[in-house]
Amino acid sequence: MEHGLPSEGGERVAAWIEKFVRVPKGVGAGEPFKLRPWQRELICSAFDGPRPRLGLWSIPRGNGKTGLSAALALYALHGDGVFGARVYAVARDERQARHVFDAAQSMTKLSPLLAKRSYLHVDKITVPGSDSMMQVLPAEPKSLEGLDPSFLVVDEIGVVDRRTFEVCLDAMGKRPTSLMLCIGTPAENRDSVMWDLRADMLANPDDPLTTFTEFAAPEGCELDDEEAWALANPALGDFLFADAIRAGLPPKTREPRFRRMRLGQWAEGSSDQWMEPALWGTRSTGLAIPDGSEVCLALDGSFSQDSTALVAATVSTTPHLDVVGHWANPGDKEWRVDVLAVEEAIRQACKRFRVREMCADPYRWQRSLQVLARERLPVTEFPQSAARMTPATTGLHEAITNGQATHSGDKRLTEHVLNAVVTEDSRGTRIHKPSKHSTRRIDLAVCALMAHSRATFYASRSRSRRVVSW
Ligand SMILES: Nc1ncnc2c1ncn2[C@@H]1O[C@H](COP(=O)(O)OP(=O)(O)OP(=O)(O)O)[C@@H](O)[C@H]1O
Ligand SMILES: [Mg+2]
Incomplete structure (x- = not known):
């Protein structure tokens, strides 16, 4: 299974995904998951050594966040050389977490090799050969206690409860390498844990334990400036369609929401923060x-x-x-x-x-x-x-x-x-x-x-x- 793959780092992850993962739906469904250069860069930021423990990716709607998370989860389950890997998908609630999990299940079904190695259950994928497991978790903090994740992906971190985030964070660190990857679009209000996480990452850019990437249009840009859209949406014109964004332009969507969801901006609410992180x-x-x-x-x-x-x-x-x-x-x-x-x-x-x-x-x-x-x-x-x-x-x-x-x-x-x-x-x-x-x-x-x-x-x-x- 490993034949010809780089031995470590983001390059290995990317090569593994391209070899074993197929696109489950949308553009190119059923075909090999061809990573775009910006997706490779994201992967390298999280998997090149020394590997960070905590990652935050702030990316607008429809740029393949959930799909990429699922592909990474499968890598963590099969490809990272971990015996007894524990991979978890977490979100605001179980239904939301299922998006990543369902994508991982579909990807498994589409790959004869992964399918052969795995058992698919309602809420988990098990890999008996390496005693590994991927599970979808309900977000109640109680059910999260006592976990020992090797890879934990939090989808739509912008709406995840603070307690859930903290319990996940507490569970990390029992293994020599582990990664908690939080992915989402900018949060609506300042009390969101994503807001704090981003501020902390901006304030500590050299912390080797964390990695942060944000796709956003320049502050204050015009709403219909399509060049600004392209800066915020790396998949635009590829598997994300400009007319879908155009269709939601204000007044159809409220401006602050459009700025967060489509332009990746944090404008709302940031004005009263005393110090710029x-x-x-x-x-x-x-x-x-x-x-x-x-x-x-x-x-x-x-x-x-x-x-x-x-x-x-x-x-x-x-x-x-x-x-x-x-x-x-x-x-x-x-x-x-x-x-x-x-x-x-x-x-x-x-x-x-x-x-x-x-x-x-x-x-x-x-x-x-x-x-x-x-x-x-x-x-x-x-x-x-x-x-x-x-x-x-x-x-x-x-x-x-x-x-x-x-x-x-x-x-x-x-x-x-x-x-x-x-x-x-x-x-x-x-x-x-x-x-x-x-x-x-x-x-x-x-x-x-x-x-x-x-x-x-x-x-x-x-x-x-x-x-x-x-
Ligand atoms: N490298 C790729 N090659 C082909 N298709 C891709 C690639 N990456 C992602 N996609 C596809 O892009 C589509 C949109 O992805 P996805 O639903 O994961 O986006 P998202 O950012 O999570 O969206 P939302 O903000 O609505 O949750 C999916 O159909 C996914 O399979
Ligand atoms: Mg998604």
């Missing part, structure tokens, strides 16, 4: 602040609901940010932050760095601030008023935009920064959580802009002083 990602250096550096610390304290955060910024005209401490409620109603531990972390930070200032909103933390001030730590108050927060908020945003601030790439800081949404009104510019009761925290982002504000203040002051002394 890719921009934030480019300012990550991966480096901590060296001991002994001159820094400003900022504390955003809370007792039970939100987290308590401690961030440092180097005193510089181009400050570097890093997390010093973070205390988060793990989801327990009775949980209270360990105030003494926070105080001790501040003391330790004052030994580790040359701390110019430790600023905090005194609300509810007055006592701790007094205790630390009495120990001669340089404690100052930074009330979270509009007058103080507006310039700090715009200040950090501008610095990141202009390349005048960097950060360590700490995942928690990135998460909080990307969670933050911004409002501008008569009282000024502020960041806040996506909604009042949202569990997405932003405390580290708040600290970051406070610490940044104080660090640039000292940097400009010491510079002007130097000018005076000359």
